[in-house]
Amino acid sequence: MVFIAGAAAVGGFLFGYDSSNINGAVIGIRQHFEVGEGITGLTVSSALIGSSAGAWFGGLLSDRIGRIRTMQLAAVLFLVSAIGAMFPFAIWDLALWRVVGGIAIGVASVIGPAYIAEVAPPAYRGPFHASPEGHHDSVKRREGSHQGTRQSLGSRLKETFPRLNLAKSPSPEQTVGPI
Secondary structure: HHHHHHHHHHHHHHHHHHHHHHHHHHHHHHHOOOOOOOHHHHHHHHHEEEEEEEEEEEEHHHHHHHHHHHHHHHHHHHHHHHHHOOOOOOOOHHHHHHHHHHHHHHHHHHHHHHHHHHHHHHHHHHHHOOOHHHHHHHHHHHHHOHHHHHHHHHHHHHHOOOOOOOOOOOOOOHOOOOO
């Protein structure tokens, strides 16, 4: 079970991995293609456009062809985009392969957590579900209210980090002024 959940969670890891790799390649991209900072920035950030599209259409696609087939398609897109980004002949070609990789990232980030929750045994669904919303909802159900959730989280933080002075959080009015 842990192996299946780990394999499905690789999509989220690849998003961070891609971001760290491309940040290290910015200077090389600029020098190799002899472009300015603006074009380099657009090329580097083009994966975000793809990830938005992949997240948007990933759910629709999984409804039509299933979660496993959708994750397999995302894996193929990851592979194709990696090979294409390895051998770009122009800056726009690199940007195109980054968009394709971004689509794979978006699909994997939407389908991965849903698949993990789907295949996990009922007793383990809470710990295996990787979504922050799922965690918040389960804590909220246990505590009974949003206020209970905040107090519970605060008390757990105080226990975990006893040296931090975690006073009551300020209200929005205290932080940004009257709304």
